Amino acid sequence: MVIDKNILMSNKIQSIRGMHDILPEQSPLWQFFETTVKDLLKSYAYSEIRMPVVESTDLFCRSIGEVTDIVEKEMYTFADRNGDSLTLRPEGTASCVRSCIQHGLLHNQQQHLWYTGPMFRHERPQKGRYRQFHQIGVETFGIDTPDIDAELIFISARLWKLLGLKNIRLELNTLGTSDSRNEYRSVLVDYLTRHKDLLDEDSLRRLDSNPLRVLDSKNPAMQEMIEAAPKLMDYLDQESREHFETLKSILDGSGIEYTINPRLVRGLDYYCKTVFEWVTDDLGAQGTVCAGGRYDGLVEQLGGKPTPAAGFAMGIERLLSLLEDAGKTVNNDPDVFVIMQGEQAQLKGMMLVEMVRDQLPHLVLKTNCGGGSFKSQMKKANKSEAIVALLLGEDEIANDTVSVKFLREDKEQLTIKQTQLADVLKTI
Secondary structure, three states, X not given: OOOOHHHHHHOOOOOOOOXXXXXXXXXXXXXXXXXXXXXXXXXXXXXXXXXXXXXXHHHHHHHOOOOOHHHHHHOEEEEOOOOXXXXXXXXXXXXXXXXXXXXXXXXXXXXXXXXXXXXXXOOXXXXXXXXXXXXXXXXXXXXXXXXXXXXXXXXXXXXXXXXXXXXXXXXXXXXXXXXXXXXXXXXXXXXXXXXXHHOOHHHHHHXXXXXXXXXXXXXXXXXXXXXXXXXXXXXXXXXXXXXXXHHHHHHHHOOOOOEEOOOOOOOOXXXXXXXXXXXXXXXOOOOEEEEEEEOOOHHHHOOOOOOOEEEXXXXXXXXXXXXHHOOOOOOOOOOEEEEEOOHHHHHHHHHHHHHHXXXXXXXXXXXXXXXXXXXXXXXXXXXXXXXXXXXXXXXXXXHOEEEEEEOOOOOOOXXXXXXXXXXXXXXX
């Protein structure tokens, strides 16, 4: 059978649109970011939880809301071989709540949890918005006071400092309780209905399903009408007012700057009381890098007992884009490159390198595997950006020595006993 090469080329398998490989030169920055976040959350005594990527579709219909854009338009949903409807998770909070209920983590307990991993939404790919994207989520359960809202904001604010990121500002709002929000919802729907001729297609659809989202519209033709709309703050219950005032007092006392944004409503149905977003102008239209707030009713909504809850999620790709734009690089070069010339040198050299790894576990050693001339191995050593090269040839093997060549400094080459190698590398 003759295979046409042109057909093979035209049918070349590539990654799915909006889903990207993370290449070896990109991984060090991801690892730096993930390690920074992990260490930060550990310092606040938060514990990691890991949930499946695939969940029952009903989980997201019940939590996010069946008439939201995510459920109606964006979820990757399919029937498995048993005919069950499954969905690749579009966000992590619902999965975390489901797991906590299922495993009894919420009964008479407080939980401080975090997770990371890929999420999936069938959106139009653009900078900062992908169909497979990665998030770090932080969730707390069992605490109804505003101090935990403040702690979540403290954690995110401290992360920007650790990463060296600037030009990220905090926007804050309160949605009140479900009762006060329902009262406001009626007033808002009445107002929007009177201005129905100004609403675009998305807003008309949201008018019945999620009218608060109309306030978040970026349509220039609607801005004047939205600015004149009734304000949710005027319909807050006393409990929500006191909660919000206490939160602001904590932030003021800690020097955290913020702006009250009455149009900040968040896109998911389960939020209440405090909502916040960290936004930047450095990413174009996709300016939100971290968002969260309270969702006190979600646990009960998903079958658990009433449990106060609050959390946030941050988009890793967007934050890495900010780090890259700021010129952040992470060194992933080896410290030592090992050159071995000859069969005996290869045999004994590999054992010597493993001995050094035992003694200096944090040292990064790259061995030349695959043979090659001394000249070609030296080219690899120089290209590797290693600080020193270890040279093992016939003479070194015969005398139980190793030569140390400095690659980045004008220093004389050393020849030392193999038993001294770990101590010498420590000083270098």
